[in-house]
Amino acid sequence: MARRGPALLLQLWCVVVLSLSMVLSRKADIILFGGDIITMEDGDLSRDQGKARPLEAVAIAGETIQAVGTLDEVFRHAGPKTQTVYLSQQTLMPGFIEPHTHPIWGARMLKQYTSIGLANFSSYEEIRSVMVNRINELAATPNSNGWGAFFGWDPELISDLPALNADVLDGFSDTIPIFVQGRTGHIAWANHAALRAANITKTTESPPGGKIEKDRDNNPTGKLLGSPAIEAVHNQMPPLEPHTFARGLEDQWRSYASAGFTTVTELYHQPDPGLDEVLRRSTDADDFPLRLALYKYVQAVRDVDCTDCADGDAGGIGEYSSRLWETGIKLIADGSPHSGTAAIREPYLYTPLTETLGFPDPPGYGILNLETRALFETVRRYHRQGKKVSIHAHGERANDQVLNVHEQVLSELPYQDNRHRIDHLGLITEEQIERAGKLNVTLSFFIDHLRFYAKVYKTNIFGDRVNRWTPLSLATKNNITWTIHQDIPASPGDPTPFANMKTAITRCTRDDPTTPYGPEYRVSIHEALKSYTVNAAWQLHLEDKVGSIQVGKKADLVVLSENPYRVDPFDLERIRIVETFVDGRRNKLARLKTVKGTDLHVLDSP
Numbered sequence: 150m151a152r153r154g155p156a157l158l159l160q161l162w163c164v165v166v167l168s169l170s171m172v173l174s175r176k177a178d179i180i181l182f183g184g185d186i187i188t189m190e191d192g193d194l195s196r197d198q199g200k201a202r203p204l205e206a207v208a209i210a211g212e213t214i215q216a217v218g219t220l221d222e223v224f225r226h227a228g229p230k231t232q233t234v235y236l237s238q239q240t241l242m243p244g245f246i247e248p249h250t251h252p253i254w255g256a257r258m259l260k261q262y263t264s265i266g267l268a269n270f271s272s273y274e275e276i277r278s279v280m281v282n283r284i285n286e287l288a289a290t291p292n293s294n295g296w297g298a299f300f301g302w303d304p305e306l307i308s309d310l311p312a313l314n315a316d317v318l319d320g321f322s323d324t325i326p327i328f329v330q331g332r333t334g335h336i337a338w339a340n341h342a343a344l345r346a347a348n349i350t351k352t353t354e355s356p357p358g359g360k361i362e363k364d365r366d367n368n369p370t371g372k373l374l375g376s377p378a379i380e381a382v383h384n385q386m387p388p389l390e391p392h393t394f395a396r397g398l399e400d401q402w403r404s405y406a407s408a409g410f411t412t413v414t415e416l417y418h419q420p421d422p423g424l425d426e427v428l429r430r431s432t433d434a435d436d437f438p439l440r441l442a443l444y445k446y447v448q449a450v451r452d453v454d455c456t457d458c459a460d461g462d463a464g465g466i467g468e469y470s471s472r473l474w475e476t477g478i479k480l481i482a483d484g485s486p487h488s489g490t491a492a493i494r495e496p497y498l499y500t501p502l503t504e505t506l507g508f509p510d511p512p513g514y515g516i517l518n519l520e521t522r523a524l525f526e527t528v529r530r531y532h533r534q535g536k537k538v539s540i541h542a543h544g545e546r547a548n549d550q551v552l553n554v555h556e557q558v559l560s561e562l563p564y565q566d567n568r569h570r571i572d573h574l575g576l577i578t579e580e581q582i583e584r585a586g587k588l589n590v591t592l593s594f595f596i597d598h599l600r601f602y603a604k605v606y607k608t609n610i611f612g613d614r615v616n617r618w619t620p621l622s623l624a625t626k627n628n629i630t631w632t633i634h635q636d637i638p639a640s641p642g643d644p645t646p647f648a649n650m651k652t653a654i655t656r657c658t659r660d661d662p663t664t665p666y667g668p669e670y671r672v673s674i675h676e677a678l679k680s681y682t683v684n685a686a687w688q689l690h691l692e693d694k695v696g697s698i699q700v701g702k703k704a705d706l707v708v709l710s711e712n713p714y715r716v717d718p719f720d721l722e723r724i725r726i727v728e729t730f731v732d733g734r735r736n737k738l739a740r741l742k743t744v745k746g747t748d749l750h751v752l753d754s755p
């Protein structure tokens with residue numbers, strides 16, 4: 150044994166030297182050139198080409214970016230098998246990273262519910278007929294056990310929708326359970342059959358963090374506020390079949406990839422052994438085009454009781470793969486501006502629309518879902534475990550509560566770069582943003598609401614407060630690494646980073662480019678692009694891996710039809726997503742065509 154030692158060492162040494170030289174001489178698998186290259190690294194801005202080093206090509210070897218530089222520098226890595234792809238004067242940049250959205254929740258909602266709000270309806274008449282058709286279908290299926298479940302009720306976008314309650318829904322059927330969820334998932338309405346199925350009666354108390362509305366005689370009205378109350382009914386529905394869920398997920402992956410995303414973050418993952426198995430398989434598939442980071446939803450109050458603390462930490466996905474992992478914990482401090490439940494300082498306006506939307510009686514200041522103590526205990530627990538905590542907080546009161554909790558946690562436990570986040574931040578104030586900066590709490594803004602709802606906010610919900618909705622420029626001023634997000638399907642429409650960036654840059658609604666809401670809070674295209682690349686990567690602790698084009702990082706890339714720095718902000722949505730790469734693999738959104746008589750390829754948009 151002793152004599153074989155040196156020989157073994159020598160062998161090992163040879164293996165090391167050999168593999169090292171293989172790595173060093175490894176030839177590129179793909180070289181991309183012939184278009185603008187935006188790295189999102191400081192100093193390499195394609196918009197200041199005068200100053201910046203000319204970047205003409207990018208080489209990919211395996212999963213990794215091997216070289217970035219001039220044609221000379223990069224083509225040194227070319228070998229006989231390298232695929233050379235001419236960008237046809239299009240633009241290459243880091244793939245987009247969505248920091249807050251809901252592909253899993255979306256897959257479930259769009260498969261378990263009939264959609265009545267994806268901006269493809271314009272009147273109650275149309276929605277009513279969708280609902281009636283679905284109920285008739287169920288009535289004609291004996292023993293179907295089916296529910297008339299509808300998602301996306303949105304009286305702000307469709308102005309003639311009536312106020313809902315159990316009696317109104319009984320008008321569709323009083324035997325088939327009917328359940329209608331509002332756009333944002335913070336409010337829902339059930340008919341009496343659905344209430345019966347969930348055993349909700351006069352004597353049922355509201356669950357912690359939710360509200361079962363009762364009338365003067367203590368009868369449930371059918372209106373449910375907050376996830377725990379909504380889930381009490383939702384959970385009685387026939388469960389989603391695994392294969393249906395799998396199809397829903399595939400739809401979601403396609404939708405995000407074709408919007409240019411290479412990483413997306415699900416902020417509402419509820420561990421479920423069956424569905425998680427489907428999720429793992431779906432992300433293991435060869436054609437899974439994304440990375441998916443999860444925040445696990447935790448009910449603070451339950452955890453504080455600690456009757457099932459262990460359970461609070463068990464279950465879920467963990468660090469499953471480089472494409473699917475749990476990155477943090479999600480808590481929900483307040484509700485939504487669309488249901489009068491975001492916890493604000495000055496009351497909501499009170500109008501016929503807010504009544505239809507189901508706002509609580511005036512004066513309405515919204516609802517704090519959690520006891521401060523419960524929130525504190527929960528944040529402290531996960532802070533100590535080194536986990537990231539993301540807390541949904543829209544109104545000033547919710548932001549105060551969350552910042553107080555962070556301050557208290559940090560006064561007890563040392564700062565350790567958890568990158569705790571506050572999400573949405575509708576009416577966060579300047580002073581609160583300063584505090585967040587000092588507490589190293591990072592921010593992710595839900596600005597997409599301005600695009601659809603700014604006018605309704607002004608006339609029916611907030612008045613002039615709409616002008617300070619998600620004041621992004623104040624976060625920049627306070628040196629905060631911030632992001633914007635879309636939160637689909639809590640926001641209407643399909644994922645589209647350029648529509649969201651346009652809103653951040655213009656602060657106008659989708660149909661009125663002449664009226665900016667709070668123009669002093671606009672940001673530049675550069676800041677908007679940082680949000681969707683380097684900043685989002687940083688918030689997810691992924692900055693060493695993705696978010697910019699840099700040698701050694703993962704080759705997660707997007708090819709755009711135009712350079713966003715050179716497009717009028719109001720026209721950003723015309724930029725087409727040509728192709729994306731994740732881990733150096735092309736997701737085949739475009740065809741790769743060979744140029745006759747050469748070994749060149751071009752990406753040909755379908």
Ligand SMILES: *[C@@H]1O[C@H](CO)[C@@H](O)[C@H](O)[C@H]1NC(C)=O
Nearest residue numbers: 264265267268269270279643
């Ligand atoms: C609504 O629009 C979405 C997206 O365009 C589409 O997938 C869906 O089928 C439409 N729904 C109806 C009922 O037309």
Ligand SMILES: *[C@@H]1O[C@H](CO)[C@@H](O)[C@H](O)[C@H]1NC(C)=O
Nearest residue numbers: 346347348349350352353354
């Ligand atoms: C319904 O609620 C009542 C009283 O709250 C309880 O006694 C009963 O067991 C519940 N039934 C079901 C099926 O949950």
Ligand SMILES: *[C@@H]1O[C@H](CO)[C@@H](O)[C@H](O)[C@H]1NC(C)=O
Nearest residue numbers: 559563564565566587588589
């Ligand atoms: C914020 O982070 C810095 C390091 O970047 C640290 O020195 C400081 O103490 C942190 N602040 C708090 C309140 O923990």
Ligand SMILES: *[C@@H]1O[C@H](CO)[C@@H](O)[C@H](O)[C@H]1NC(C)=O
Nearest residue numbers: 583586587625626627628629
């Ligand atoms: C932000 O950073 C700049 C430059 O590092 C510094 O001068 C400024 O004081 C910082 N502002 C705040 C509010 O921390």
Ligand SMILES: [Zn+2]
Nearest residue numbers: 249416636639
């Ligand atoms: Zn969300």
